[in-house]
Amino acid sequence: MKRDLADYPVVVEIPVAWGEMDAFGHLNHAVYFRYMETARILYFEKLGIPEFLGRDPVGPILGAISCRYRAPLTYPDKVSVGVKVTRVEKDRFVMAYVIFSHRLDKLAAEGEGILVCFDYRQNLKAPVPEKLKGRIAEIENLKEGRCC
Amino acid sequence: MKRDLADYPVVVEIPVAWGEMDAFGHLNHAVYFRYMETARILYFEKLGIPEFLGRDPVGPILGAISCRYRAPLTYPDKVSVGVKVTRVEKDRFVMAYVIFSHRLDKLAAEGEGILVCFDYRQNLKAPVPEKLKGRIAEIENLKEGRCC
Amino acid sequence: MKRDLADYPVVVEIPVAWGEMDAFGHLNHAVYFRYMETARILYFEKLGIPEFLGRDPVGPILGAISCRYRAPLTYPDKVSVGVKVTRVEKDRFVMAYVIFSHRLDKLAAEGEGILVCFDYRQNLKAPVPEKLKGRIAEIENLKEGRCC
Amino acid sequence: MKRDLADYPVVVEIPVAWGEMDAFGHLNHAVYFRYMETARILYFEKLGIPEFLGRDPVGPILGAISCRYRAPLTYPDKVSVGVKVTRVEKDRFVMAYVIFSHRLDKLAAEGEGILVCFDYRQNLKAPVPEKLKGRIAEIENLKEGRCC
Numbered sequence: 001m002k003r004d005l006a007d008y009p010v011v012v013e014i015p016v017a018w019g020e021m022d023a024f025g026h027l028n029h030a031v032y033f034r035y036m037e038t039a040r041i042l043y044f045e046k047l048g049i050p051e052f053l054g055r056d057p058v059g060p061i062l063g064a065i066s067c068r069y070r071a072p073l074t075y076p077d078k079v080s081v082g083v084k085v086t087r088v089e090k091d092r093f094v095m096a097y098v099i100f101s102h103r104l105d106k107l108a109a110e111g112e113g114i115l116v117c118f119d120y121r122q123n124l125k126a127p128v129p130e131k132l133k134g135r136i137a138e139i140e141n142l143k144e145g146r147c148c
Numbered sequence: 149m150k151r152d153l154a155d156y157p158v159v160v161e162i163p164v165a166w167g168e169m170d171a172f173g174h175l176n177h178a179v180y181f182r183y184m185e186t187a188r189i190l191y192f193e194k195l196g197i198p199e200f201l202g203r204d205p206v207g208p209i210l211g212a213i214s215c216r217y218r219a220p221l222t223y224p225d226k227v228s229v230g231v232k233v234t235r236v237e238k239d240r241f242v243m244a245y246v247i248f249s250h251r252l253d254k255l256a257a258e259g260e261g262i263l264v265c266f267d268y269r270q271n272l273k274a275p276v277p278e279k280l281k282g283r284i285a286e287i288e289n290l291k292e293g294r295c296c
Numbered sequence: 297m298k299r300d301l302a303d304y305p306v307v308v309e310i311p312v313a314w315g316e317m318d319a320f321g322h323l324n325h326a327v328y329f330r331y332m333e334t335a336r337i338l339y340f341e342k343l344g345i346p347e348f349l350g351r352d353p354v355g356p357i358l359g360a361i362s363c364r365y366r367a368p369l370t371y372p373d374k375v376s377v378g379v380k381v382t383r384v385e386k387d388r389f390v391m392a393y394v395i396f397s398h399r400l401d402k403l404a405a406e407g408e409g410i411l412v413c414f415d416y417r418q419n420l421k422a423p424v425p426e427k428l429k430g431r432i433a434e435i436e437n438l439k440e441g442r443c444c
Numbered sequence: 445m446k447r448d449l450a451d452y453p454v455v456v457e458i459p460v461a462w463g464e465m466d467a468f469g470h471l472n473h474a475v476y477f478r479y480m481e482t483a484r485i486l487y488f489e490k491l492g493i494p495e496f497l498g499r500d501p502v503g504p505i506l507g508a509i510s511c512r513y514r515a516p517l518t519y520p521d522k523v524s525v526g527v528k529v530t531r532v533e534k535d536r537f538v539m540a541y542v543i544f545s546h547r548l549d550k551l552a553a554e555g556e557g558i559l560v561c562f563d564y565r566q567n568l569k570a571p572v573p574e575k576l577k578g579r580i581a582e583i584e585n586l587k588e589g590r591c592c
Contacts, residue, residue, distance in 0.1 A: 023169040066363075075485075167334065177506050181474035212510065
């Protein structure tokens, strides 16, 4: 698992709650998106998003997200959720997620989200701010010395 | 059911979602609180709470809530959630809830919540505003011509 | 909206709950997956999935799902969620979802899910049962007289 | 906090998820019940409930639960949820909960639940099994050498 997460600069551990299982006796499929959100918010904090928003009214919003289920999760378990930015484009960037099960010791799910930069004053898509690009590069560099 | 809800001036219908069941195959016990919240918010709208807050920085916050489970709910079903104010005290009022199952045609749960009035400027409990008391009386009167 | 949903043989109406909004003041992004699940389960009922499972231990499991967000949803609102099968392959079929906002009178989100047929006895992927294919064709034909 | 939790034989740490906050920007009030459930399930495991159920078809079901809110929780935070059995009666026992905020370093909420013993074969309330009583006494004794 450590090797699989080595490529992810932000990783968060989340205990699986019994009540997150549904009537099939597995973690409900929507909960995986809650887990990815927790990792995304942590990445945003490292990006200093609230700070950016103070000076610049352009911030990322979730445009799309997907999840591919690899192995069902059940309580009791703990997951490690890794997130990284895999691509920065003109007005958006792409985040990749992995959810590892500690109990199964394997990948339980993978996801991908598209974050679109949005100018809240003008209510329009906007280019990814240069400072944000720089900060993403710094975070992604932490793991292996190269920019995304 | 109609007779049982006759005493509740605010009633909301909510479809039970399959995904709200847990691994026991019943509606998860925490979801009943979500259902009561939905009824409470609707009552607040009828009270004109946001409007009150515009003119007066005193508003109710949930101090405590309880639920007594009478019959397990399962998908598919629809519930009717009734709410009424049963008591107004100096700095708080009490709301009673009932959750009726359409499929079982009986009471599935009962609840009670305490709403404490809070002055958001002073960060202190505050007396229930007179206008709010009057509005509660109006709503409760709707059902049977007597004040709470 | 009616025209937009005409192509979807299964449509379910869901009231947006206040408590489904997150700290951004919008419907939390994971809740859209709960809404799609509600429509999927209804489609499964129309397919007679539990019945199929009684005679045949092969049933569909969610292999992947995605959502594209078009417009933020807020309470109060009601959504209509439409679902249809767009493709049947050897061991899987694809479901497309739309979520329409009644208040905004427009598309709030679109999704796509991949349902993989699974033999629960052998713990292996399995071909889509012929009876299931036939039932899908019947349901999809309901809307416009052609098979998927 | 450590002193406050000393009286609770079962304590579980739960990270507050950003997505558990509602549009008021606080942890949604229903989530406290999810947190209490997580502690309850852990206590049940220590009681060996599934094991008991294997030999004896009598098990506890949640009859009622309440929560008193002391301080609003917000992300980021971690809570410690403590649970203990405070009373055993003929056909039921009472569990008390506390939810401590690590960030606020104070009590965020207190709760109480009533667990009713139920005979799943006869669909009737049943006396608390002697073995279960004994196991509860053992767990509660762990903390301070006296039975409940």
